[in-house]
Structures are given as structure tokens and as C-alpha cells.
Amino acid sequence: LAAGYDKNAEAVDALLGLGFGTVEIGSVTPLSQKGNPKPRFFRLPEDEAVINRYGFNSDGHAPVASRLQTRLRNWMRKRDLDPVNDEMDIPLSLNDTKLLGVNLGKNKYSAADNHSDYVVGVERLGQYADYLVINISSPNTPGLRELQRREPIEQLLTQVKTARDKNLKHAPPILVKISPDCSETELQDIAAVVQSVGIDGIIISNTTITRPSTLKSGIN
Numbered sequence: 001l002a003a004g005y006d007k008n009a010e011a012v013d014a015l016l017g018l019g020f021g022t023v024e025i026g027s028v029t030p031l032s033q034k035g036n037p038k039p040r041f042f043r044l045p046e047d048e049a050v051i052n053r054y055g056f057n058s059d060g061h062a063p064v065a066s067r068l069q070t071r072l073r074n075w076m077r078k079r080d081l082d083p084v085n086d087e088m089d090i091p092l093s094l095n096d097t098k099l100l101g102v103n104l105g106k107n108k109y110s111a112a113d114n115h116s117d118y119v120v121g122v123e124r125l126g127q128y129a130d131y132l133v134i135n136i137s138s139p140n141t142p143g144l145r146e147l148q149r150r151e152p153i154e155q156l157l158t159q160v161k162t163a164r165d166k167n168l169k170h171a172p173p174i175l176v177k178i179s180p181d182c183s184e185t186e187l188q189d190i191a192a193v194v195q196s197v198g199i200d201g202i203i204i205s206n207t208t209i210t211r212p213s214t215l216k217s218g219i220n
């Protein structure tokens with residue numbers, strides 16, 4: 001289940017229980033923010049499509065971390081494990097064959113060239129993740145997709161990887177989630193940086209901002 005459905009980790013076990021092999025929570029921003037005013041979600045029935053202008057509504061790191069911590073501690077206590085000292089031998093989805101991803105975003109008013117929103121996300125939420133996603137491609141946060149250019153993405157991914165290596169014993173894979181609207185140059189830059197920094201994977205893709213001419217609803 002892709003990011004955006006359970007943005008605040010409110011239904012992880014129910015969603016895993018429905019049969020999803022991977023549930024990705026988020027995007028989570030450091031501070032809580034409301035997102036865009038409603039209406040912000042529009043259905044295009046003839047096209048079997050939607051237009052999403054949520055704008056990263058998020059409870060913020062602290063409540064999401066607390067929900068994930070409670071879930072983990074309850075699971076460990078039920079098995080007479082000590083949440084602080086005992087090691088887990090199954091994924092953080094708490095299911096042998098499934099994964100829990102944590103997708104990290106950035107607050108609307110954080111400076112474009114300040115990568116600490118993601119670094120703090122790794123530090124605070126990484127311990128609950130089987131994999132981490134650096135979302136630099138949501139269409140509704142001003143300046144976010146500029147991070148897909150070579151220099152910013154190189155700095156960002158280097159800092160995020162350093163934070164992962166320094167803080168997280170279980171070293172969850174880091175994936176970067178990109179836009180389907182990248183230019184050829186951006187794609188080449190992203191691929192080069194992913195390889196040189198040693199990022200584990202790429203999620204292709206987030207939502208497009210294009211309005212294909214094939215849309216029956218003629219929306220623009």
C-alpha cells in the first residue's frame with residue numbers, strides 16, 4: 001500500500017491484515033501541519049482517476065513515533081520480551097513475510113535547502129521502519145521537487161545515509177521516491193547520485209502534475 005493512505009500510522013496492523021505485503025506510512029513531516037484547505041481531493045470518474053492536492057497533512061513525527069512505539073512495545077510485552085534490551089528477530093511489520101515502510105516528508109515552511117527535516121525523520125522514525133523513503137516528489141509542497149536536482153539531492157541523500165548509519169543498528173534500506181515528471185537530465189542526475197552515495201532503491205513514482213490530453217474529463 002503506497003504512501004498517502006495511512007499518513008499517520010493509525011491503521012498499520014489492520015492494513016497488513018487486509019493482505020497488503022507492504023504498508024508504507026506517511027509522508028510524515030517533522031511538525032504537525034494541516035495541509036491545504038478543503039476541497040483538496042477531486043475524483044474524475046470518467047477517467048478512473050483522481051487529482052490530489054492534500055499538501056502533506058501530517059500529525060508530525062512525535063504522535064506517529066508514539067503510535068509506532070506503542071504498537072511495538074505491546075507486541076514485545078505479549079511475548080515477554082524487554083522492549084529496551086531484547087532484539088527483534090522479525091521485521092518491524094511484526095510479520096515474518098511483510099514490510100512496514102516509513103515515508104518521510106518536509107514541512108511546508110522549512111527552508112528549501114535545509115535537509116534536516118529528513119535527517120530528523122531518520123533519527124526519530126527510522127527505528128520503526130523496515131525501509132525508509134525519502135519523498136522529494138510530492139507535487140503539493142513548494143520547492144520539494146527542486147530537491148531532485150543534482151547538488152541538492154547529493155547533499156540530502158548523503159546526510160540521510162549518514163544519519164541512518166550513525167543511529168540505526170538495523171540499517172533499514174533507504175529508497176528515494178521520485179516524480180514521473182523528471183526531465184532526462186534529472187533522471188541521469190538522480191541515477192548517478194543514487195549510485196555514488198549508495199542508496200538502496202528508487203520508488204517510481206509519485207503523482208504526476210501533468211494533465212494528459214487523453215483525459216476525458218478535460219480537466220486542467
Ligand SMILES: Cc1cc2nc3c(=O)[nH]c(=O)nc-3n(C[C@H](O)[C@H](O)[C@H](O)COP(=O)(O)O)c2cc1C
Pocket residue numbers: 002003004005007026027041050052054056103135138177205206207
Ligand atoms: C490522496 C493521495 C495522497 C498521497 N499522499 C502521498 C504522500 O503523503 N506521500 C507520498 O510519497 N506519496 C503520496 N501519494 C502518492 C502515492 O503514494 C503513489 O505514489 C501515487 O498515487 C502513484 O501511484 P498510483 O499510480 O498507483 O496512484 C498520494 C497519492 C494520493 C492519491
